[in-house]
Amino acid sequence: MKIVLLPILLAVTLTVSCYHGSRPRHIGDPAPEFSLQDSDRKVMLSQFRGQVLVLNFWATWCPPCVEELPSLMSMQERTRARGVVVLGISIDVDEDAYHRFLKLHNVNLLTVRDPEQKVAGMYGTSGWPETYIIDRQGIVRRKIVGPIDWNSPDVMEFLGKL
Numbered sequence: 001m002k003i004v005l006l007p008i009l010l011a012v013t014l015t016v017s018c019y020h021g022s023r024p025r026h027i028g029d030p031a032p033e034f035s036l037q038d039s040d041r042k043v044m045l046s047q048f049r050g051q052v053l054v055l056n057f058w059a060t061w062c063p064p065c066v067e068e069l070p071s072l073m074s075m076q077e078r079t080r081a082r083g084v085v086v087l088g089i090s091i092d093v094d095e096d097a098y099h100r101f102l103k104l105h106n107v108n109l110l111t112v113r114d115p116e117q118k119v120a121g122m123y124g125t126s127g128w129p130e131t132y133i134i135d136r137q138g139i140v141r142r143k144i145v146g147p148i149d150w151n152s153p154d155v156m157e158f159l160g161k162l
């Protein structure tokens with residue numbers, strides 16, 4: 001009897017643990033509203049209404065995040081005139097390390113720290129980098145897990161259609 005119950009107990013435990021915290025938003029749903037302030041600035045999702053928002057969750061200590069950063073900055077420069085804005089939300093706890101990183105890598109994106117991961121939790125983000133593309137009306141249109149080349153023709157075409 002114990003042998004039969006162990007697999008069932010394990011299956012129930014794994015199923016429950018997969019859904020702790022917030023679940024990711026579905027494509028086509030309104031993006032969760034947020035307001036976030038760190039020592040440098042305050043941002044709110046609503047301030048980006050009317051623009052395409054590339055909401056990128058990242059960290060300075062995350063190699064894939066660092067890997068995709070140059071293409072993310074380049075894409076921002078190429079699409080800014082068409083109303084595409086990148087907002088980086090860093091989960092870095094160490095504020096000094098965060099500021100050193102921004103200077104060292106000449107980060108020219110709008111970025112704000114969320115060390116308690118409040119906004120990341122709202123979006124169901126659990127890996128970094130993770131990016132949400134939000135259209136001009138505030139609807140989540142795509143979720144991207146992991147680093148990508150933001151200047152690829154597919155990405156540029158997708159952003160151009162929003």
